[in-house]
Amino acid sequence: MGPIRSMLSKSDVTEQQWRVLRVVEEEGPIEPTRIADQACLLLPSLTRILQKLEEKQLIVRERDKVDRRKQVVQIAPAGAELIAANLAASVELMNGVRDRMGPDRYEALLDLLNELDGIDDSSR
Amino acid sequence: MGPIRSMLSKSDVTEQQWRVLRVVEEEGPIEPTRIADQACLLLPSLTRILQKLEEKQLIVRERDKVDRRKQVVQIAPAGAELIAANLAASVELMNGVRDRMGPDRYEALLDLLNELDGIDDSSR
DNA sequence: CCGCTTTGCTAAACATGTTAATTAAATTAC
DNA sequence: GTAATTTAATTAACATGTTTAGCAAAGCGG
Known part of the structure; x- marks a missing residue:
């Protein structure tokens, strides 16, 4: 199990x-x-994930008052706490990956992935 | 639906x-x-995918005669035909992506992804 | 030779990605 | 004002990723 996944579990x-x-x-x-x-x-x-997060009382969903097709999603106190408890460690793990790869190469990888994503979109 | 997925479907x-x-x-x-x-x-x-391919009669699986823990998987005639029918088109689609991105950048992306994969493995 | 460990593969259970279809609500066109 | 179209979100169904556990078979050590 990857380090972030392990921490989050x-x-x-x-x-x-x-x-x-x-x-x-x-x-x-x-x-x-x-x-x-x-x-x-x-x-x-996303709908399914939001349902799970709502079930776990980490977010709150309510109908938009102006346009009732829409929903508004907000963090719940328990969700804010969970983020507060794990944010520093997750940033550190991500920084560890970036540092081991080298910041330049890491940024290059993100750029190339975004570029690939753009190619996918425009060929549809 | 992506072009390769569409073709394969x-x-x-x-x-x-x-x-x-x-x-x-x-x-x-x-x-x-x-x-x-x-x-x-x-x-x-993989086991589940092989089961599906076997069900579709695109591969054949049999028990290894020497080490009965193992299996040997071979392409079936229908599987070879399916590949023959789609290989050129799929290579062309992949080449299209590589050409649009530029071969150097494409190779760089593959290299960086492999490098990231190596980082994942060594941190476990 | 036997008990233990390792290897190869499968099954179960859960989460998520994807496609197509559906429902409700808003917008647009006439 | 009404019908048609578009938008936002959900549902269903299937495929796959992942973790854990289990079973059978082989290898290893004493």
Whole structure:
């Protein structure tokens, strides 16, 4: 089990749940379509993950008052605590990967992946 | 749906099934642990994929005669035909991605991903 | 020769990715 | 004002990734 996954399993969240929580905590209140975009997830996958996070009482969902097609998602106190408890360690693990690879090469990898992503999109 | 996935769905195989078929066709007769290694798949995932390919009669599996823990996997005639029917088109699609990105950048991306993979392995 | 360890593969269970379809709500066009 | 279209989210179904556990077979050490 990877180091981040192992750390998160102690707080009973998966990597994808963590990524979604991070987006909600940093940019909330936020709508699901925007979370999906930010977290690079398809909506059906996100819906299921949000349902799990709601069940675990880490987020709160409510209907938008102006446009009732939409939802507003916010972090719950328990979710904020979980992030506070794990953020430093997860940043450190990511920094460890970046340092072992070398910051320049790490950035180059991210750039190339984004470029590939752009190629995928434009060929559809 | 991505171009390769779309093409393959006409032959009723998924991308992962295709990748496994390719390994079996190129390196068969071959054992599952080696397929898993070559195709970057975990064994339980591979076992299920092989079961599907066997069900579709695209491969044949039999017990190794010397070491009965092991299996030998071979391409079946229908599997060879499916590969023959799709190989040129899939290579062309991959070449299209490489050309749009530029061969140097494409190779750089593969190198950096392999390097990252090495970092993952050594930190466990 | 026997008990223990290792290896190869499978099964179960859960999470997530994906596609297609559906429902409800808003917008647009006439 | 109404019908058609678009948008936001969900559901269903299937495939696959992952972890854990289990079983059978082979290898190793004493």
